[in-house]
Amino acid sequence: MSKVYKLAVTAADRFVPSKLRPLWEHEAGPKTIFFWAPAFKWGLVIAGLGDLNRPVETLSIPQSASLAATGLVWSRYSLVIIPKNYSLFAVNVFVAITNLYQIGRAFKHQQSLKNKQA
Missing domain, CATH: 1.20.58 (Methane Monooxygenase Hydroxylase; Chain G, domain 1)
Structure with a gap:
């Protein structure tokens, strides 16, 4: 993964609500x-x-x-x-x-x- 993408995902990680966390962490999720x-x-x-x-x-x-x-x-x-x-x-x-x-x-x-x- 590129450094820019990792930074973007890490930054967005803080704003993901707990109800959407399973989708966010899924193997085919937005990451x-x-x-x-x-x-x-x-x-x-x-x-x-x-x-x-x-x-x-x-x-x-x-x-x-x-x-x-x-x-x-x-x-x-x-x-x-x-x-x-x-x-x-x-x-x-x-x-x-x-x-x-x-x-x-x-x-x-x-x-x-x-x-x-x-």
Whole structure:
């Protein structure tokens, strides 16, 4: 751990209420990367939700497919590692769901274009 991070955690340690102490001290709590990686990954979910308003013609199927696959793989991984990381599981389930929905939108659009041509 970097010295700056250790100083920040030590400083924050004094202000954590006793009721939140179990979360703070948890193996996947805010003192570890196991907490911060999923926290920042919610940005992908927010971006995916923003893309729901995007015109279907501009969606990237390969990008959505890779994000959906990543979400599914990491969802599984988060439940087999020790300690189990439920926040990582939750964010990856949402990444997978939002991108599977986008793939569905794109597929439905392509099918409607094929039907118009036929």
